Amino acid sequence: MPKIKVNGQEIEVPEKSTVIQAFKQAGVDICHYCWHPGLSIAGVCRLCMVQVEGMPKLQIACNTEVKEGMSVNNTSDVVKETVKWGLDFHLINHPLDCPICDQAGECGLQDQYMQFGSYDPEMAEPKVKKSKAVDLGPTVMLDKERCILCSRCVRFTDEVSKTNELGIFNRGDRSEIGTVQGKPLDNNYSLNTVDICPVGALTSKDFRFRQRVWYLKEADSICPGCSTGCSVKVHYNEEGVWRVKPRVNPEVNGHWMCDVGRNTYKYVNLKSRLLSGKVGKRDLWQEVSVEDAVRSAGLKLRETSPDAIAVVYTGQYTNEEYASAFKFFKEELKVKNVFHWLNNPEKVNEFDGLLFRGDRNPNTKGLENAFASFGAKGSWDNLQAGINGRKFKTVIVFGPEDQSVFPDLDEKIKMFSQAENLIWLTACANKSLDSVGGETWQIPVKTYIEKAGSFTNFQGKVQDFKAGTTIVPQALSVSEAVELMAGREINWNLRPRGVGGPKTNYAVSDRGEL
Amino acid sequence: MQVKLLSEHYDKPEFQTLGGYERHGGYVVLAKALKMDPNAIIEEVKASGLRGRGGAGFPTGTKWSFLPKNGEPRYLLCNADEGEPGTFKDRVMMEKAPHQLIEGMIMSSFAIGCKKSYIYIRGEYTDSLRIVGKAIQEAYKAGYLGKNILGSGFDHDMDVYSGAGAYICGEETGMISSLEGLKGQPKLKPPFPAVQGYLRKPTIVNNVETLAAVKYIIRDGAASYRKHGTEKSAGTKLFSVSGNVQRPGTYEVPLGLPLKVLINDICGGLKPGRKLKAVIPGGSSAPILTADEANKVTMDYEALAQMGSMLGSGAVIVIDDSNCMVDMLSTIMHFYHHESCGQCTPCREGTGWLNKITHRIAHGHGESKDIELIKKVSEQMMGKTICALSDAAAMPAISFVTKFRDEFETYIKKGQLGAGGAAHA
Amino acid sequence: MASTFSMSAEGLAFIKKELTRYETPYSAIIPSLFRVQAEHGWVPPEAVVLLGKTLNLPEAHINEVLYFYTMFNTKPVGKFHIQVCTNISCAMNGGRELTQALCKHYGVEVGQTSADGKVTINKVECLGSCDTAPMMQVNADSYLENLTPESAIKKLKEMGA
Structure with a gap:
């Protein structure tokens, strides 16, 4: 491994590394826009200029391979001057509309200007005018004036999603990112272009104008959208969760995640959730505290004969949750009838070649492992027969957290509710559940962002995650x-406080909707 | 003063056809070359001191020797994307002597072990495209192209490719991108084309004039070729002379010829009553020479470099005292702004910026600080980009405002033309 | 919209042939765009869709090529597309005055097409014929050189413009 000096600091880097990788490894700041570790090298922003000892001209760090004994720096006056001007070249036609730009607060131009720029601009000419608010497709908006033509998004659609919707048309300072007639940016990875856009040119239709990013906190998590289990960051504030972005994980998802996974924040928020315990049946519901609901459900279970209990699991809970549930039902209650509710058996092995899998559960593998380690088995047919034949008096279902991926949900609720007693643990409220005829307990449970635990992905990789925020504290x-x-008992003192929920915008409510 | 190697038969219309070309010694040198050891050809070209005639002036034989020494397929691309303002010598050759280019290319290909070559001609040159295309067909029919050329066992295919209007395709990696069917944007180096060029295969890009000169080097020998020109700038050079001279045109002279001889004796001097004001010696990207400098300089790589300018493509634009330098610079800046491919930020934004400043001055809204700003912006555009277009825009800008600073200052003060000059468009 | 655009059978045959002529199908884009322009006078967006299908290449890549090279017209032009060089040597020798004279004669501004759709006048960068300045190119024909406003108008008249 070659030893090189980065700003005087000696480090050892892997063979064939580039200088910019060496800077990253050394933890030394280096200005750049077009370089992205998940994409090919474009070398066009010209900001990662470094001085390499022994070379007359400045070199771009992204396309310069390290050599044993190399000494590079980005602190000399000539590099600083170059970077300063490089930034100015980026800004002369940029609208500088930070106050109304969604990227403000996480913008490469802002960050790098504060760090490497801080100069008085000399550009006094009229700027090049380009289209703004260009609808690129169902998920992404483009502001051509903000675009600095780093080509990351184009490289992404060419190299990663391989969907080729984007191009840079025209030339010189008239160059524009765009799509062609009849072929919008429309693929399951489209929002990655927004992530990698270093400026506010590409914005997410789902997120734009909704929050200032400096009001958001972020928590690391694992995407529950499918069995790939991408590493993600969940962005939230006291009003709820606002977006999900990918977190680098070379072993699972690299730099990316799919658009489907980004939607997983929606059901987490208050609007969708079951907020209290509910006991009763159609037209006779009683809202009770969560504790009362769960304790009375427990009583019902304990008074039912073990052979008359059926336990139904979905692959949407953590390994730790499965362990405690299996222990309770198998070892304490001696229940033998356990069932695996697989929502889409016909699609479970599908894969799009990049990240997205047909198994829309984050922990099917973990559930299978739990079945195996507790020596349990259960076939779906027996369940139906058992309910119809009145063998199963009490059915307890660990229902799906993300109900949208269970197309047979209503139908199954109907089937389960034919049992005398139905205990249903669910994160979200459900209308079908509210209209069942049998005696029913609805118990609110936490979503992935509200709890710690681990999912085992399709590879068998166990991925731990911590609790991020709490939306429904009683769950x-x-x-x-x-x-x-x-x-x-559980320790109620350790339970989290919840978020406040969406703020009322009086400016809006007084005047009507915007 | 003129030495006609490449242009010897330009005055004979029949030289355009295979028959006419053969009547004047055409393809005889090819037969000779195909009997030589390919390395001997490369050595001969090295010994001749031939340097790239497209603009950069890089030694041709040395460029060829960068190719990997293995059997890997490789390409030769002839750069006929002549776009440097003021340059037209390649078009003239393609129209008057297409076969001498083809012959030079076949023997060059033989030397470097290349089985496929392209002549990339700028799209506007519809006559050149037609004439060269036809000449290639003739050469195939006569057995100079195709399989087993002249019984040598050497196979070679050649094709023409038309550009479509982009100056940047004259940059060798821009040309490669264009031939690959992409936007003509220059590629990052490394890797260099000789290692990974067209379709990531080793590729040599040479100018029309360079490849045609190879024929004459092999015909007469390196020593004979070297008799023309200077020690470091060997051989003859085709100059495209335009602007305010009596007889503009293409002239072949030995390198090292005094510029004033070229202007006054060969091109008939200026129009009566006019005084020399400046000369652009090597196409619009070459820093401008004042009349004093022009009267002193000789036309070779070294002398021009010493003067802070360059030989470039050999496009000599002669400027008399009827011209306004502010106007000329804004014309040149318009060109580079129009032609910047747009990938590297300093060039994309810098060419636009310079164009705006110079046009603002030309329209009478200049400010005194603009001159320094032009220099600062230009300096920051130099040596900062993938290709040299950015430098090509910056160099004339710096030289104009430095050497004709008084004229710029006067213009800015008065908000209008100084001495003479055409109206602004 | 795509259905309104079509190419001649010969044009499509030409494109298919170009597809096999070079080492990569991408190299067929430029010749195909030239062919579209020869048949239609310009390259409409629908042509990009058609070429995408015919060449089996991403439309965005074809569009990049279309908009990069200035010889391709991305808007309709007149039957006679007059392109006058106004780069340095031509500007020094009356190229801009020639443009003005032609604009006046045909009653159009630079970049515009005459009302009868016959003539479009544009200024272009150096066409590589500086010794015959001022000069111009009409469509993709041979150059017209050593012009004066009068001689240019006369030549254009002979061509039918």
């Missing part, structure tokens, strides 16, 4: 629910 994890059903 329980399955492990907590199981403890309470068993008649034991």
